[in-house]
Amino acid sequence: MKKVLLTLMVALFALVAVSETVITVAAGAVGQELELTKKAAERYMEIHPDVTVRVLDTPDMVQDRLGLYLQFLEARSPEIDVYQVDVIWPGDLAQHFVDLYEYNADKVVSMHFPAIVENNTVDGKLVAIPWFTDAGLLYYRTDLLEKYGLNPPTTWDELEEAAKIIQEGERKTNPDFWGFVWQGNAYEGLTCDALEWLASNDAGTIISPDKKITIANANAVEILEKVAGWVGTISPSGVLTFAEEDARAVWQTGNAAFMRNWPYAYSLSKGEDSAVAGKFNVSPLPAGKSGNGAATLGGWQLSVSKYSKNPEIAADFALFMAGYEMQKMRAVEGSFNPTIEALYADYEVLEANPFFGSLYYVFTNAVARPSTATAPRYNEVSTLFFKAVHSVLSGTADAQNALEELALDLEDLTGFEVVWGF
C-alpha cells in the first residue's frame, strides 16, 4: 500500500513538474519597484497555480539595463519572457517583441492613455503594453520654505535664489546641507533633466518631431551655462555622479531643500524611515524663458520577447501586470503613476497621492524625448546629448562649442538637417 502511494506521489510530482510553466520577467529595482513586481507575480501565481513567475533584478541605470537586454536579445535567448521596457525603447527594440494585439491586448488597450499606446505602436503592432508613466517633478521642503518665508519657486531664478538662502541658513547647523539635488551623471537620466531645462527655456527638444536638429541655439547655451553655475554652489559637485537614487538619498535624509525626481520618490519620502516625512510637497518644475515649466515624459512598459517559449502565458502575465488591479496596487503602495485614465479618479489612489489629481496636467502634457523621430538610433542620440551636457556641467567644454559640435555629430549620425540658432 505504502509503495503504491509513494509511486503515485512521485508520478503526481512529475506531472506537476512537467506541466509547470516558468515565466521570467526582467524588472527594475529602483525604490520599491522590485518588491511590488514580486508581489504582483505572487498574486498571478495564486490565480494560476500552474505557472511560476521568476523576477529578475536588473541594473538601476537605464543604459546598463539596455546593455543587459541587448545581450539577451542578440543571443535570441528564451531565458527572459517579459521585459520591462523604457518609454524610449519601443522604436529601437520593436523587432524583438511580439505584437500584443495577437494576444488579446485589443480588449484592454482603450483604457490606457492614447499617447503612450501610440508611442508603443510600431508599424501597427503593439510591441509593449503601458505599465506606468512618469514625469519629472520638483520636490520641496514645506517646513524650510516656511522657516525662511519663501514660496515654492515657479522659475529657475526663484529656485536658485531660494536654494541659496536656505542652504546658507541651514549650513550653520548642518554642514552637509545642499540647496538642490538632481540627476547629473552621464546617463539617460541627465538627458531627461536637461530636456526639462531646454524645453522650459524655449530651447526645443534636441531634435524636433519633424526631424530637424534644433539643439544649437542661444537659449540652450543660456540655460546650460546657468545650470553649470549650480554645480558646486547650490548643488554638490558630486551631483555630476548622481542618478535618481543618489539624489533621493541626499533628499530623504533631510540634506536638501529641493530635488528633481520622478513620482516614485513620493511614497518613499513619506515613509516611516524618511527624515522628510510630512515636511515636503511636490510641484511642477520651474519655468525658464518660455514662462512654463516642462516635465520629461518617462515611464515603463512590458514587452513579450519573440524568443519566449511560452508567449501566450507571458503575454497574459504582462497584461495582468498592466491591468487595472495591479496598477492600482502599485499606485497606492509605490506612487507609480497609472497609465489607465480611470485610476486618476479612484478615491484610494488619490488619497495616497493627492498630487495625481492636482498635477494631472503635468502628466498628460509631459515632453517626450525625440525617440520616435530618431528610432532605431535614439540611444546613440541621447548618449551624444548627455555627454555634451555633462562636459559643459563639469567645465571641460564651453556651452556654445559643445552644442555646435553636438549638432554636427547628430547631423552625421541621423542625416537630419541642422537649424542653427546662434
Add this chain to the structure above:
Amino acid sequence: MARKDKLTLAQKEQRTAYKLLLPALLILAAVAFYPLFQVFYTSLTDKVFASGTDEAPKFIGIENYKSLLGLTIQELPPIVDETTGDPLIDESTGMTMYERAIRVLPRSPVRYREWFQFSFFGRRYVVGARDPEFMKAIWNTLVFTVISVFLETILGLGVALVVNSNFKGKGIMRATMLVPWAVITVVSARIWEWMLQPTRAGLFNMVLSRLGLGDGGLSFLSMPTLQMPTLIAVDVWKTTPFMALLILAGLQLIPKELYEAGRVDGANRLRQFFAITMPLLKPTLAVALIFRTLDALRVFDVFQVLMGNRMYSMASYNYYQLIGNRNMGLASAVGVIIFFIIGIFAVLYMRLMGVDKE
C-alpha cells in the same frame, strides 16, 4: 645504411611530436584563432549588434579603422581686429585669441573633431581626430597602465621583501596580503564607489574633512583632476598583492648561500640587494611586468563601474560602442586595435628584457 635508419628515427620522432601537438593546436585554433579571425572579419563590416534581422552585414573595407584612427593637424589663425589689423588679446589672461577649433577643422568629406591644442614657435595648432573619444581612451589607458604598473611593482617588491623575511605569523600575513586580489573587481570597485561618495557619507570625504582637507564634498569620480589618480589608487590597492606574490616566488628561488657568501665577502644589505637580489630577480620581474602591463592595457571593470560614460579605457570604449551604440563592426575594429597595441607592448618587453633568449 645506419645513417638512413637514424634519419627515419628522427623523422619518426618528429612525426610523433606533431601528432602529440595536434590536439593542442586544434583546441587553440578553435578557442583562439577562430574568434580572433571572426572579430577581424566583423571589423571590416558594418554589422549591427542585436539587429534582430537575418540580413548579412555589408563589407565596408577598412572604413571602421579610418573612422577610429583618422588624425589631422591644423593651424589656428589668430583673431584679427578688423580696424587695426592687430591680433586680438584676451584682456583677462593677456593671451592672443585664436579662432575656435570647430571653425577651422575640416567637415567634408569626413569631419574631424577637436582632440587637443598646442603652441609651437608662437603659432597655435589644433589636433583633430575623427574619433577624439577613442584617442582619449587610448591615452587614458596608457597613462593608467604606466603609472599603476610602476607603483604596483615598487610596492609589490617592498611587500614581497617584507613577507620573505622570517618573522612570527608569516603565513597569516601572506594569506591576508592576498585579500584585495581575491575580491572580484566589480565588487571591490562598488565598495570603492561607496567609500568615494561625494558626501560625508563616504569614508574618504569623512576622513579628509576631519583632517581639515576639502569641504566634505570632494567628487573623486567626476572632477577631471581627481578621476585618474582615483582609478590608479583603486587598481594599485587591488593588484599590488598579485605583484608581491609573483616577486615573492622569485625571491624564494634565490639560494640562501649566495647571501652568506656575500656577507662573508663583507657586502652590506644594500650591496647584497643590488648585487644578488636584483639580478637574480630580473627574469621573475620581467614576467610579472609583462603580466601586469598586458592586463592593465585591457582594463575594463574599474573604468566601467567607477566612471561609466564619464571616462573610457580602450576596453570600456569598446563596450560602449558595442552595447551602447550597437556598432558591432566598429567595436570589433576597436578590439583589433587593442590587440595590436597589446602586441606591440609584448614584443617590446620581450626585446628589452631579453626574455626570449632564455
